[in-house]
Amino acid sequence: MNLEKKASEELMIEFIDVHKWFGEFHVLQGINLTVSRQERIVICGPSGSGKSTLIRCINRLEEHQRGRIIVDGIELINNIKNIEKIRAEVGMVFQHFNLFPHLNIVENLALGPIWVRKVPKKEAEETAMYYLEKVHIAEQARKYPGQLSGGQQQRVAIARSLCMNPKVMLFDEPTSALDPEMIKEVLDVMIELAQEGMTMIVVTHEMGFARSVAHRVLFMDFGKIVEGNTPEEFFANPEHERTKLFLSQILH
Amino acid sequence: MKSYSDRAAPEKTPFWLDPKKRAILFQFMTFCMVGLLAYYLISNTLINLQRQKIATGFSFLHKESSFEIGESLIPYSAASSYGRALLVGALNTIKVAFIGVIITIILGTIIGVARLSTNWLLSKLATLYIEVMQDIPILLQLFFWYAIFYETLPSPRQAISPGAGIFMCNRGVAFTIPEVHPAHYYMLLAFFAGCLIVYLIRRWARERQEKTGQFFPTFRVGLAIVFGLPFITWLGFGAPMEMDAPKLVGFNFEGGLTVSPEFIALLLGLVLYTAAFVAEVVRAGIQSVSKGQREAAMSIGLRPVPVLNLVILPQALRVIVPPLTSQMLNLTKNSSLAVAIGYPDFVSVANTTMNQTGQSIEGVALIMAVYLFFSLSTSAFMNWYNKRVALVER
Amino acid sequence: MEQVVQAEELRPPITSIGIIGWMRNNLFNGVFNSILTVVTLFFLWKVVPPLFRWAFIDSAWHTTGQACRQAAGACWSVISMNYRFMLFGFYPYEQQWRPFLAMMILFGLLFYSRDRTHWKKPLAYAWIIGLFTMGLLMKGGIFRLSSVESTQWGGLPLTLLLAVFGLTAAYPLGVILALGRRSKMPGVKVLCIVYIELIRGVPLISLLFMSSIILPLFLPEGVTINKILRAQVAIILFTSAYIAEVVRGGLQGMSRGQYEAAESLGLNYYMTMRLIILPQALKIVIPPTVSQLISAFKDTSLVVIIALFDLLKTTQSVLSNPEWMGFSREAYVFIAILYFLGCFSMSNYSRKLERELSRGD
Numbered sequence A: 001m002n003l004e005k006k007a008s009e010e011l012m013i014e015f016i017d018v019h020k021w022f023g024e025f026h027v028l029q030g031i032n033l034t035v036s037r038q039e040r041i042v043i044c045g046p047s048g049s050g051k052s053t054l055i056r057c058i059n060r061l062e063e064h065q066r067g068r069i070i071v072d073g074i075e076l077i078n079n080i081k082n083i084e085k086i087r088a089e090v091g092m093v094f095q096h097f098n099l100f101p102h103l104n105i106v107e108n109l110a111l112g113p114i115w116v117r118k119v120p121k122k123e124a125e126e127t128a129m130y131y132l133e134k135v136h137i138a139e140q141a142r143k144y145p146g147q148l149s150g151g152q153q154q155r156v157a158i159a160r161s162l163c164m165n166p167k168v169m170l171f172d173e174p175t176s177a178l179d180p181e182m183i184k185e186v187l188d189v190m191i192e193l194a195q196e197g198m199t200m201i202v203v204t205h206e207m208g209f210a211r212s213v214a215h216r217v218l219f220m221d222f223g224k225i226v227e228g229n230t231p232e233e234f235f236a237n238p239e240h241e242r243t244k245l246f247l248s249q250i251l252h
Numbered sequence B: 001m002k003s004y005s006d007r008a009a010p011e012k013t014p015f016w017l018d019p020k021k022r023a024i025l026f027q028f029m030t031f032c033m034v035g036l037l038a039y040y041l042i043s044n045t046l047i048n049l050q051r052q053k054i055a056t057g058f059s060f061l062h063k064e065s066s067f068e069i070g071e072s073l074i075p076y077s078a079a080s081s082y083g084r085a086l087l088v089g090a091l092n093t094i095k096v097a098f099i100g101v102i103i104t105i106i107l108g109t110i111i112g113v114a115r116l117s118t119n120w121l122l123s124k125l126a127t128l129y130i131e132v133m134q135d136i137p138i139l140l141q142l143f144f145w146y147a148i149f150y151e152t153l154p155s156p157r158q159a160i161s162p163g164a165g166i167f168m169c170n171r172g173v174a175f176t177i178p179e180v181h182p183a184h185y186y187m188l189l190a191f192f193a194g195c196l197i198v199y200l201i202r203r204w205a206r207e208r209q210e211k212t213g214q215f216f217p218t219f220r221v222g223l224a225i226v227f228g229l230p231f232i233t234w235l236g237f238g239a240p241m242e243m244d245a246p247k248l249v250g251f252n253f254e255g256g257l258t259v260s261p262e263f264i265a266l267l268l269g270l271v272l273y274t275a276a277f278v279a280e281v282v283r284a285g286i287q288s289v290s291k292g293q294r295e296a297a298m299s300i301g302l303r304p305v306p307v308l309n310l311v312i313l314p315q316a317l318r319v320i321v322p323p324l325t326s327q328m329l330n331l332t333k334n335s336s337l338a339v340a341i342g343y344p345d346f347v348s349v350a351n352t353t354m355n356q357t358g359q360s361i362e363g364v365a366l367i368m369a370v371y372l373f374f375s376l377s378t379s380a381f382m383n384w385y386n387k388r389v390a391l392v393e394r
Numbered sequence C: 001m002e003q004v005v006q007a008e009e010l011r012p013p014i015t016s017i018g019i020i021g022w023m024r025n026n027l028f029n030g031v032f033n034s035i036l037t038v039v040t041l042f043f044l045w046k047v048v049p050p051l052f053r054w055a056f057i058d059s060a061w062h063t064t065g066q067a068c069r070q071a072a073g074a075c076w077s078v079i080s081m082n083y084r085f086m087l088f089g090f091y092p093y094e095q096q097w098r099p100f101l102a103m104m105i106l107f108g109l110l111f112y113s114r115d116r117t118h119w120k121k122p123l124a125y126a127w128i129i130g131l132f133t134m135g136l137l138m139k140g141g142i143f144r145l146s147s148v149e150s151t152q153w154g155g156l157p158l159t160l161l162l163a164v165f166g167l168t169a170a171y172p173l174g175v176i177l178a179l180g181r182r183s184k185m186p187g188v189k190v191l192c193i194v195y196i197e198l199i200r201g202v203p204l205i206s207l208l209f210m211s212s213i214i215l216p217l218f219l220p221e222g223v224t225i226n227k228i229l230r231a232q233v234a235i236i237l238f239t240s241a242y243i244a245e246v247v248r249g250g251l252q253g254m255s256r257g258q259y260e261a262a263e264s265l266g267l268n269y270y271m272t273m274r275l276i277i278l279p280q281a282l283k284i285v286i287p288p289t290v291s292q293l294i295s296a297f298k299d300t301s302l303v304v305i306i307a308l309f310d311l312l313k314t315t316q317s318v319l320s321n322p323e324w325m326g327f328s329r330e331a332y333v334f335i336a337i338l339y340f341l342g343c344f345s346m347s348n349y350s351r352k353l354e355r356e357l358s359r360g361d
Helices: A051-058 A081-087 A105-115 A123-132 A151-161 A178-197 A209-212 A232-237 A241-250 B019-051 B082-115 B120-134 B138-152 B182-212 B216-235 B259-290 B291-300 B304-341 B346-357 B360-389 C018-026 C031-059 C065-070 C082-089 C091-113 C119-141 C153-180 C187-203 C204-218 C226-250 C256-265 C267-284 C288-308 C312-321 C329-357
Strands: A011-022 A024-036 A040-044 A066-071 A090-093 A166-173 A199-203 A216-221 A224-229 B159-161 B166-169 B173-176 B247-249 B252-254 B257-259
Touching: A011 A199, A024 A051, A024 A199, A024 A224, A040 B247, A066 B182, A081 A090, A081 A232, A081 B019, A081 B173, A090 A151, A090 C256, A105 A123, A105 B019, A105 C267, A123 A151, A123 B247, A151 A178, A151 C119, A151 C256, A178 A199, A178 A209, A178 B120, A199 B159, A199 B257, A209 A232, A209 B291, A216 A232, A216 A241, A224 A232, A224 A241, A224 B259, A232 B182, A241 C119, B019 C187, B082 B120, B082 B259, B082 B304, B082 B346, B082 B360, B120 B259, B138 B304, B138 C288, B138 C329, B173 B259, B182 B216, B216 C031, B247 C226, B252 B291, B257 B360, B257 C312, B259 B304, B291 B304, B304 B346, B304 B360, B304 C288, B346 C204, B360 C187, B360 C204, C018 C153, C082 C091, C082 C153, C082 C312, C082 C329, C091 C119, C091 C153, C119 C153, C153 C267, C153 C312, C187 C226, C204 C288, C226 C267, C226 C288, C256 C267, C267 C288, C288 C312, C288 C329, C312 C329
Parallel strands: A040 A199, A040 A216, A090 A166, A166 A199
Antiparallel strands: A011 A024, A011 A066, A216 A224, B159 B166, B166 B173, B173 B257, B247 B252
């Protein structure tokens, strides 16, 4: 596969000394991060390290308490307009898919465009079918989420986010809840997305995917980004002890 | 790569776009609306009260009530104050609720267990009872029992006597009771002393079992003590056996213990209605314990009674107690329907008071306060119980 | 070569199959159960035949009150001679087809709504039009229907009206209260909790007293509010608190992921609730909601205490007539049967719904 190994120069997301506490627990301890347009980042680390919290701060599912987060030039502050603009540009895919069970697939996808972007129903459904084709699941259009397998549901979830034309896609452990035989179909869709130049931040344990797709792999532990490097350097020469320990545990 | 870190901090967000400030604004507006509504209603009320020359405040509680109350646990006459009248009503409510709760729990448990019985006849009868009693409004049931009393039972002169010393007529039911004797007071003391002793024995026996493994028959010994001590006291006083039997004097019974038709009708209606709901609660609780639990316990070798005590009941009770307390609260609230059949409970008395003084706001406020007190204490108890028995989960 | 011996087909012992087998398993399995069965049968034998005789054989079905008193059995005439007053109260005699028609419309709508596949938008409109028509039929005043004041409404239509309108109005109020109780805004949350706990902690009778005596005091001079409306307000306020708790249970059952997915798509609070959360939550709690409807139906009987002529009070009026005095048993049994039929069909339906919903459509 021919993936652009060089991202653009434009800044997409910037974290400046971001801190967050859950009560007494200091979950993000001074995060500094820049993500360029078309860059693909994989974040890994032990559970509780704050990696999910980090990406959930980007679309304000979690609120950071100190520091600044800037997405595509818009600063993430307590301003409804800013938050809405950012959410419109950031798509998110969840570990447990979170499809809406009472709507069929097309309705799931068309919901956002119709009610947020105020697109007419026909156009929204056409967009929905376009993205369903893209994730190779168009034939399930009228079915309900409960009738699909996990892998199919996750691909629908990806299509649902894409219908909003996001500039960044966030993935929170997208394959962790899937049976092994379905992981590949989802990863394949993510790779196709990457080929089209989408900016992606992926929290995952799928190191094969990281190796072949990521521009950078970041390791997080105890709320800090311990180290980050190109995949080749990261896997071949991890610098810190904790990184080495973690890698030895998941790359057995 | 250009960074934004050197960019100045953004301008202040206008407050109508700040989610936190919006929330405050929304709450402020809600309070304002509620406040305005309250102000409007209250000012209207004050004007109307003044116009109709109705007093406000609770000073009426000291005034003379000038109405009689049919039955009372404490001395009361028409010369007593309204405050005392309300107290009488409250005590009557507690009386019927307390007795009602005890009987309902017993009856409800029996019917619930019968519903689960392997005996087809029993189980179907229990189901029939539950279905029918749940689907008829309680007020209708109350009226029915009250009417039965007045229309079916004969006058005192032709009272029916189903058993030794019990007489049923349309003035109530008269029971023969032991004549009040000083021995009773000491018997009561002996009973409480017995309970205390049994409690201490239980603690001692449990410690002994933990240390040495020896089993002490606490239950049997406890039963013997709790009933034996009062019995011995009774013997000690010379075994007083005088009974106070109701005797027909003129047109009514005198002596013994008479229970009014209103009380009986209310009690019957409340108990029979609520027991149907309690039966369902008990059934659900017992069924919630999976069959495997009983099988596992038996395969360890536990006999049926310990299986029940150690394995089934603790789990079943967790599921039973919260809805059960709910039903007991419902029974207490439903006792307020006494006003419809003339039993002088709190609502009845408050109603009469309101009619006489015209101070309906204070009256209704008092009614709500009393029942709120019951509900909130029951909620507190339930929360405490739930926390205490919550299964520790991962 | 071995010969395959055909074993004689063994049949189970005769005492464990058929009707004898059934009786053995269900009525007489074990000493305790056998005794229980015998005792129960004895009890039934003592009670049921005399009851049957009283109710059906010695009873009077369509006579005057005098003749009834002479009969040894039940006096069903109290019903057959007075059923129109019991069922319709003081509604003018010749116009009683109107409340009757209104009730038929209601029963029709209810019957049609039983099938869940009918639950689409047209049904909602049908209900709105139906309720409106029922009100119109009762009140009259237009379309050459004579006007009948609400003070004359009574009996079964009044009971149904209080229950149906009560629940219809209480439902949206209850949903709002439930959402408010789960709100993150402390001010709103406290207000909702106070309301819900206050209403749930007091008996309905106190609310009926409040609304019938105190509500007029809340209104400015000259504004009156009719008795039925007062009772209706109390029933609505009461039921809404219970509905709020039912809906809250459904909301609590929703996974956080649904909220998050909606948020990340950019839906605001109102849209999230309307499009995603409420459709799912309300469906989950349909069985307990039907339960509330049954309770509301039973609770309407309390309006007898504030002297509204619902089914119970019209019956009591008949019984206070000297001709029919003393036949409370029969009259109340009749009313009980009516309530039972209503409540039983509703609870049966609720059970059927619960089974359907737990099977997952």
